[in-house]
Amino acid sequence: MNGTIFTYVNRDLSWLSFNQRVLQEAANPAVPLYERIRFLAIFSANLDEFFRVRMSALLELDPLRTSENDEAEPGLLPEVQMIVNRCQNEFGRLLQEQLLPALQQNGIHLYYGEPLLPEHKVTISEYFHSRVLTFLQPLRPETGKPLTFSDNALFLAVSMAGLPNQQPYGLVNIPHENLPRFLTIPGADGQYHLLFLDDIIRQHLGAVFPGRTVTGCYSVKVNRNADVSIADEFAGEMDENIAWMLDQRQAGHTIRFLYDAAMPDDLLEWLTAGFSIPPTALFAGGRYHNLSSLAGLPNPVGATLHYPPQSPLPITALQGESSIFDCLDQQDYLVHPPYQSYNPVLRFFNEAAIDPDVQAIFVTLYRIASDSFIANALISAARNGKQVTVFVELKARFDEENNLRWSKRLKAAGVRLVYSIPALKVHAKTALVKRQRGWQNQRYGLLATGNFNESTARFYTDHVLMTSHVGMTQDLDLLFAYLQSRDQPASYRFIRFEHLLVSQFNLMPRFLALIDREIANRRAGLPAQITIKLNNLQEKTMIDKLYEASQAGVSINLLVRAICTLIPGVPGQSETIRVRRIVDRYLEHGRIFVFHNNGQPETYLGSADWMNRNLYRRIEVCFPVYDPVLRHQISVLLEASLADNTQATELLASQQWKPVDSQGQLIRSQQAIYTYLKS
Structure with missing residues (x-):
């Protein structure tokens, strides 16, 4: 190294930028309607995982956190909360202003807080009493039971009147793990009507809390710290340790308490006191939570609202009786x-x-x-x-x-x-x-x-x-x-692995040596290029080596789906590095490493991202592709991805992502790859 002080993107902000990109696809009118809804579901699931895994470090609730939670910078929490709130507001806007009306235009009515049509009440009542009631476990004030929430569970918090000298509050679970989240009711008007399980319960709270008058009902959920490690030194079998860890996850710190923003202050105070919820964990949301369930939104209309069918291609040589x-x-x-x-x-x-x-x-x-x-x-x-x-x-x-x-x-x-x-x-x-x-x-x-x-x-x-x-x-x-x-x-x-690259043994030394060879070739006046495709890029030793290669003039193309803490295009640091991200129909997941080697390229595929956890705390395997025909396949797939100007975004030196310039022929890499493999 030459003593340069390198700069990096914060990993949590980088990850949130990926989820913002997912939300952009939900807003993309060129994407079929149900696929836009699926992107909303992916966004919601991703955000839940972020809170369950990363927020414990940001909130500093885990004093024994390991290096898995590194780079949780002091003072970062307000910025994270601002981004999350902005994204949640955009989520609600997209759903209510764009996607619900689009469903209506296609003959699908998703109830979203409005009163039930009279003709649906009998059907819904029958479903509630024959199916839903089986799974309900209301917490009534008179029972005196302590308030308990399992991780990611859904509840309705209820304000009530009707009994003197009793707490006017209660809770009832929404059993979305036992029943479908949505009920489909064909309408006499030719439309299909979809109803949240939540609203089926709302309509029958009199049966859940008999003798009480319900004055308000608001959805709530808790995300708990899921970054619970197994104590490997525990005595006993590993399956016993896993069972212990799953129990610990359910009892982990409250990282996010998500509640309906319309909830009155007195009910919110009762809940926060009962659950011992810290103020930093309070997040106001909408009427419905766990909207990752939208991935299973019934589609009674048909395939026209999804991507066109794209059947997996056969490999003819591996078919037949041989x-x-x-x-x-x-x-x-x-x-x-x-x-x-x-x-x-x-x-x-x-x-x-x-x-x-x-x-x-x-x-x-x-x-x-x-x-x-x-x-x-x-x-x-x-x-x-x-x-x-x-x-x-x-x-x-x-x-x-x-x-x-x-x-x-x-x-x-x-x-x-x-x-x-x-x-x-x-x-x-x-x-x-x-x-x-x-x-x-x-x-x-x-x-x-x-x-x-x-x-x-x-x-x-x-x-x-x-x-x-x-x-x-x-x-x-x-x-x-x-x-x-x-x-x-x-x-x-x-143990000496001669062909495979195995983390904890030879993976990092080999990759560092391959980058060093490109540096040496460039300094010798030879062509030098590195192309890498990853899910996440965060480990500083590997990033610093890429920075060093860029300082030497090596051309570096990176395709990074989610976390990327490397900053491209910085003078004196990363001027020859280009970083792109592709979000499309399929989840980009394969890891590819190609080193030019003066025209004799070496190509590796593998399981390893360049993150601390992958390189220091996992056994990963990367493997060479020796067959020249197969290496050519990989190069064509990479070229298509690097040429994408439809679904790709590019990371700038300002740490902002922008759409790739779409001038000229439009290229959508996932479609181009399918067409190439089909031919």
Whole structure:
């Protein structure tokens, strides 16, 4: 380094800018109506996660917070609150002024606070008494029970009159986890009428609080600190630790208390006192909360209100009767979901489960689909006599309960389970199959940028390498041998990965060396270029190395979906760096690293973002793409993304994002990629 003092964007402000970009798509009239509503739902879900994970650091409620919560700058909270309030106001404006009228124009009426039409009252009453009432658990003042809220649960806070010497307040849950959030009522007027579950309960509060006169009703919810770490040193089984952690999450600090802004002061004071809610956690909202539920808004009209259908493309060579392993003996394959069908990945596991020549299967699972075909294939493989070893990451945030449920099913089927490494998460997406053909022992590998999850494969853009490459599969064998030890990486420094880049072993040193080579080439007068695609870029060692490369004149193109704390275009720091973000139909998720190498490019794909957590507290795997045809595929996909002038925005030196100049031919990269792969 040359002693330059580098500058950075705050990670939390960068993340909020990403969610603002999501909100912009909800406002985009070129996006189909139900997709705009889906972007509202994504915004709402993202904001909930921000409060549950990041706000504890900003509020300084967790005195023992780890470096996972670094860069929580003093004095940042007012700016964060201002941005959140501004975005929530824009959310409400978009929904009420644009999207609700647009639904009405398409024959769909979503009740949003207005009185019920008389002809709907009988239907709604029948639904309430036969379905909803089952799940209601009202807290009446006379019971004297303490006020308790589980994380992200919804309640109605009620003002009442009618009984002397009693608190005139009550609470009742909105059981949105047990019932659909919306009820559809076909109307005699030809319209479809959609009703919030919340409003069904509002209409029947007399049955919930008999003998009382309800004078007001207001929705409330609590977000609690979900950044609760498992104490790895606990005695007992990991599944017991996970159960403890889930309980702790429900009892975590109140980070946000979201309430209807129309709520009177006396009711708000009763709630804040009863829940011991600090003033910094109070956020006024609208009539409805948890609007991530809008992702499931019924569409009785049909597909015209969504994006046009775009069927996943088949990989013809991996179809038919030939064994997928025989195909991999001939060459490597790349699968690019959701543009291409995920069936080859499912077939890899399904054939491994039943092929009599397969002796052993190893796989890392981070987020398992709730109805996973892959997990079921592993169960079948174990019952078919295969040696099946599965590393289940029980600490995958917000998926712990689902992963725990699957781990119990896998274990019951005879699968050998390996649980989390103390103080580390295993975020790698890898699988290895060992197959005996006569005297020959063959290995086959799956290496992916995203989870082995057929549900998210429908809308996350990822890349899966299927290979029998001897060197890479040997490295995979080493990796699984290490993972089964559940020991710290420092105890296994003798392991040498020759092809794979594995965090805690060789990933950071190798990436730093690849950047250094581009710097050396540029200083020698040779062409030098780096192209990187990530979800998040925040780790300062890697950013500083990119700054150093820029100071040397290396051309650097970055595609960063969400958090980016690097500032491009700063004189003397990052003049040759360009940063772009794409938000479109699919969630950009694949990680790609391309180093020019004087015309002999080296290309890596992998699971690792360049963040502190990925590089220091996780086992990640990045892998080379050796086949020149597959490298060319990746280069075409990157070129399309870098040329996007429809859905891309660019980060300026001022730390503001602006739409990319759309002069000339309009290019929408996700559509261009689909067209390329189709051809």
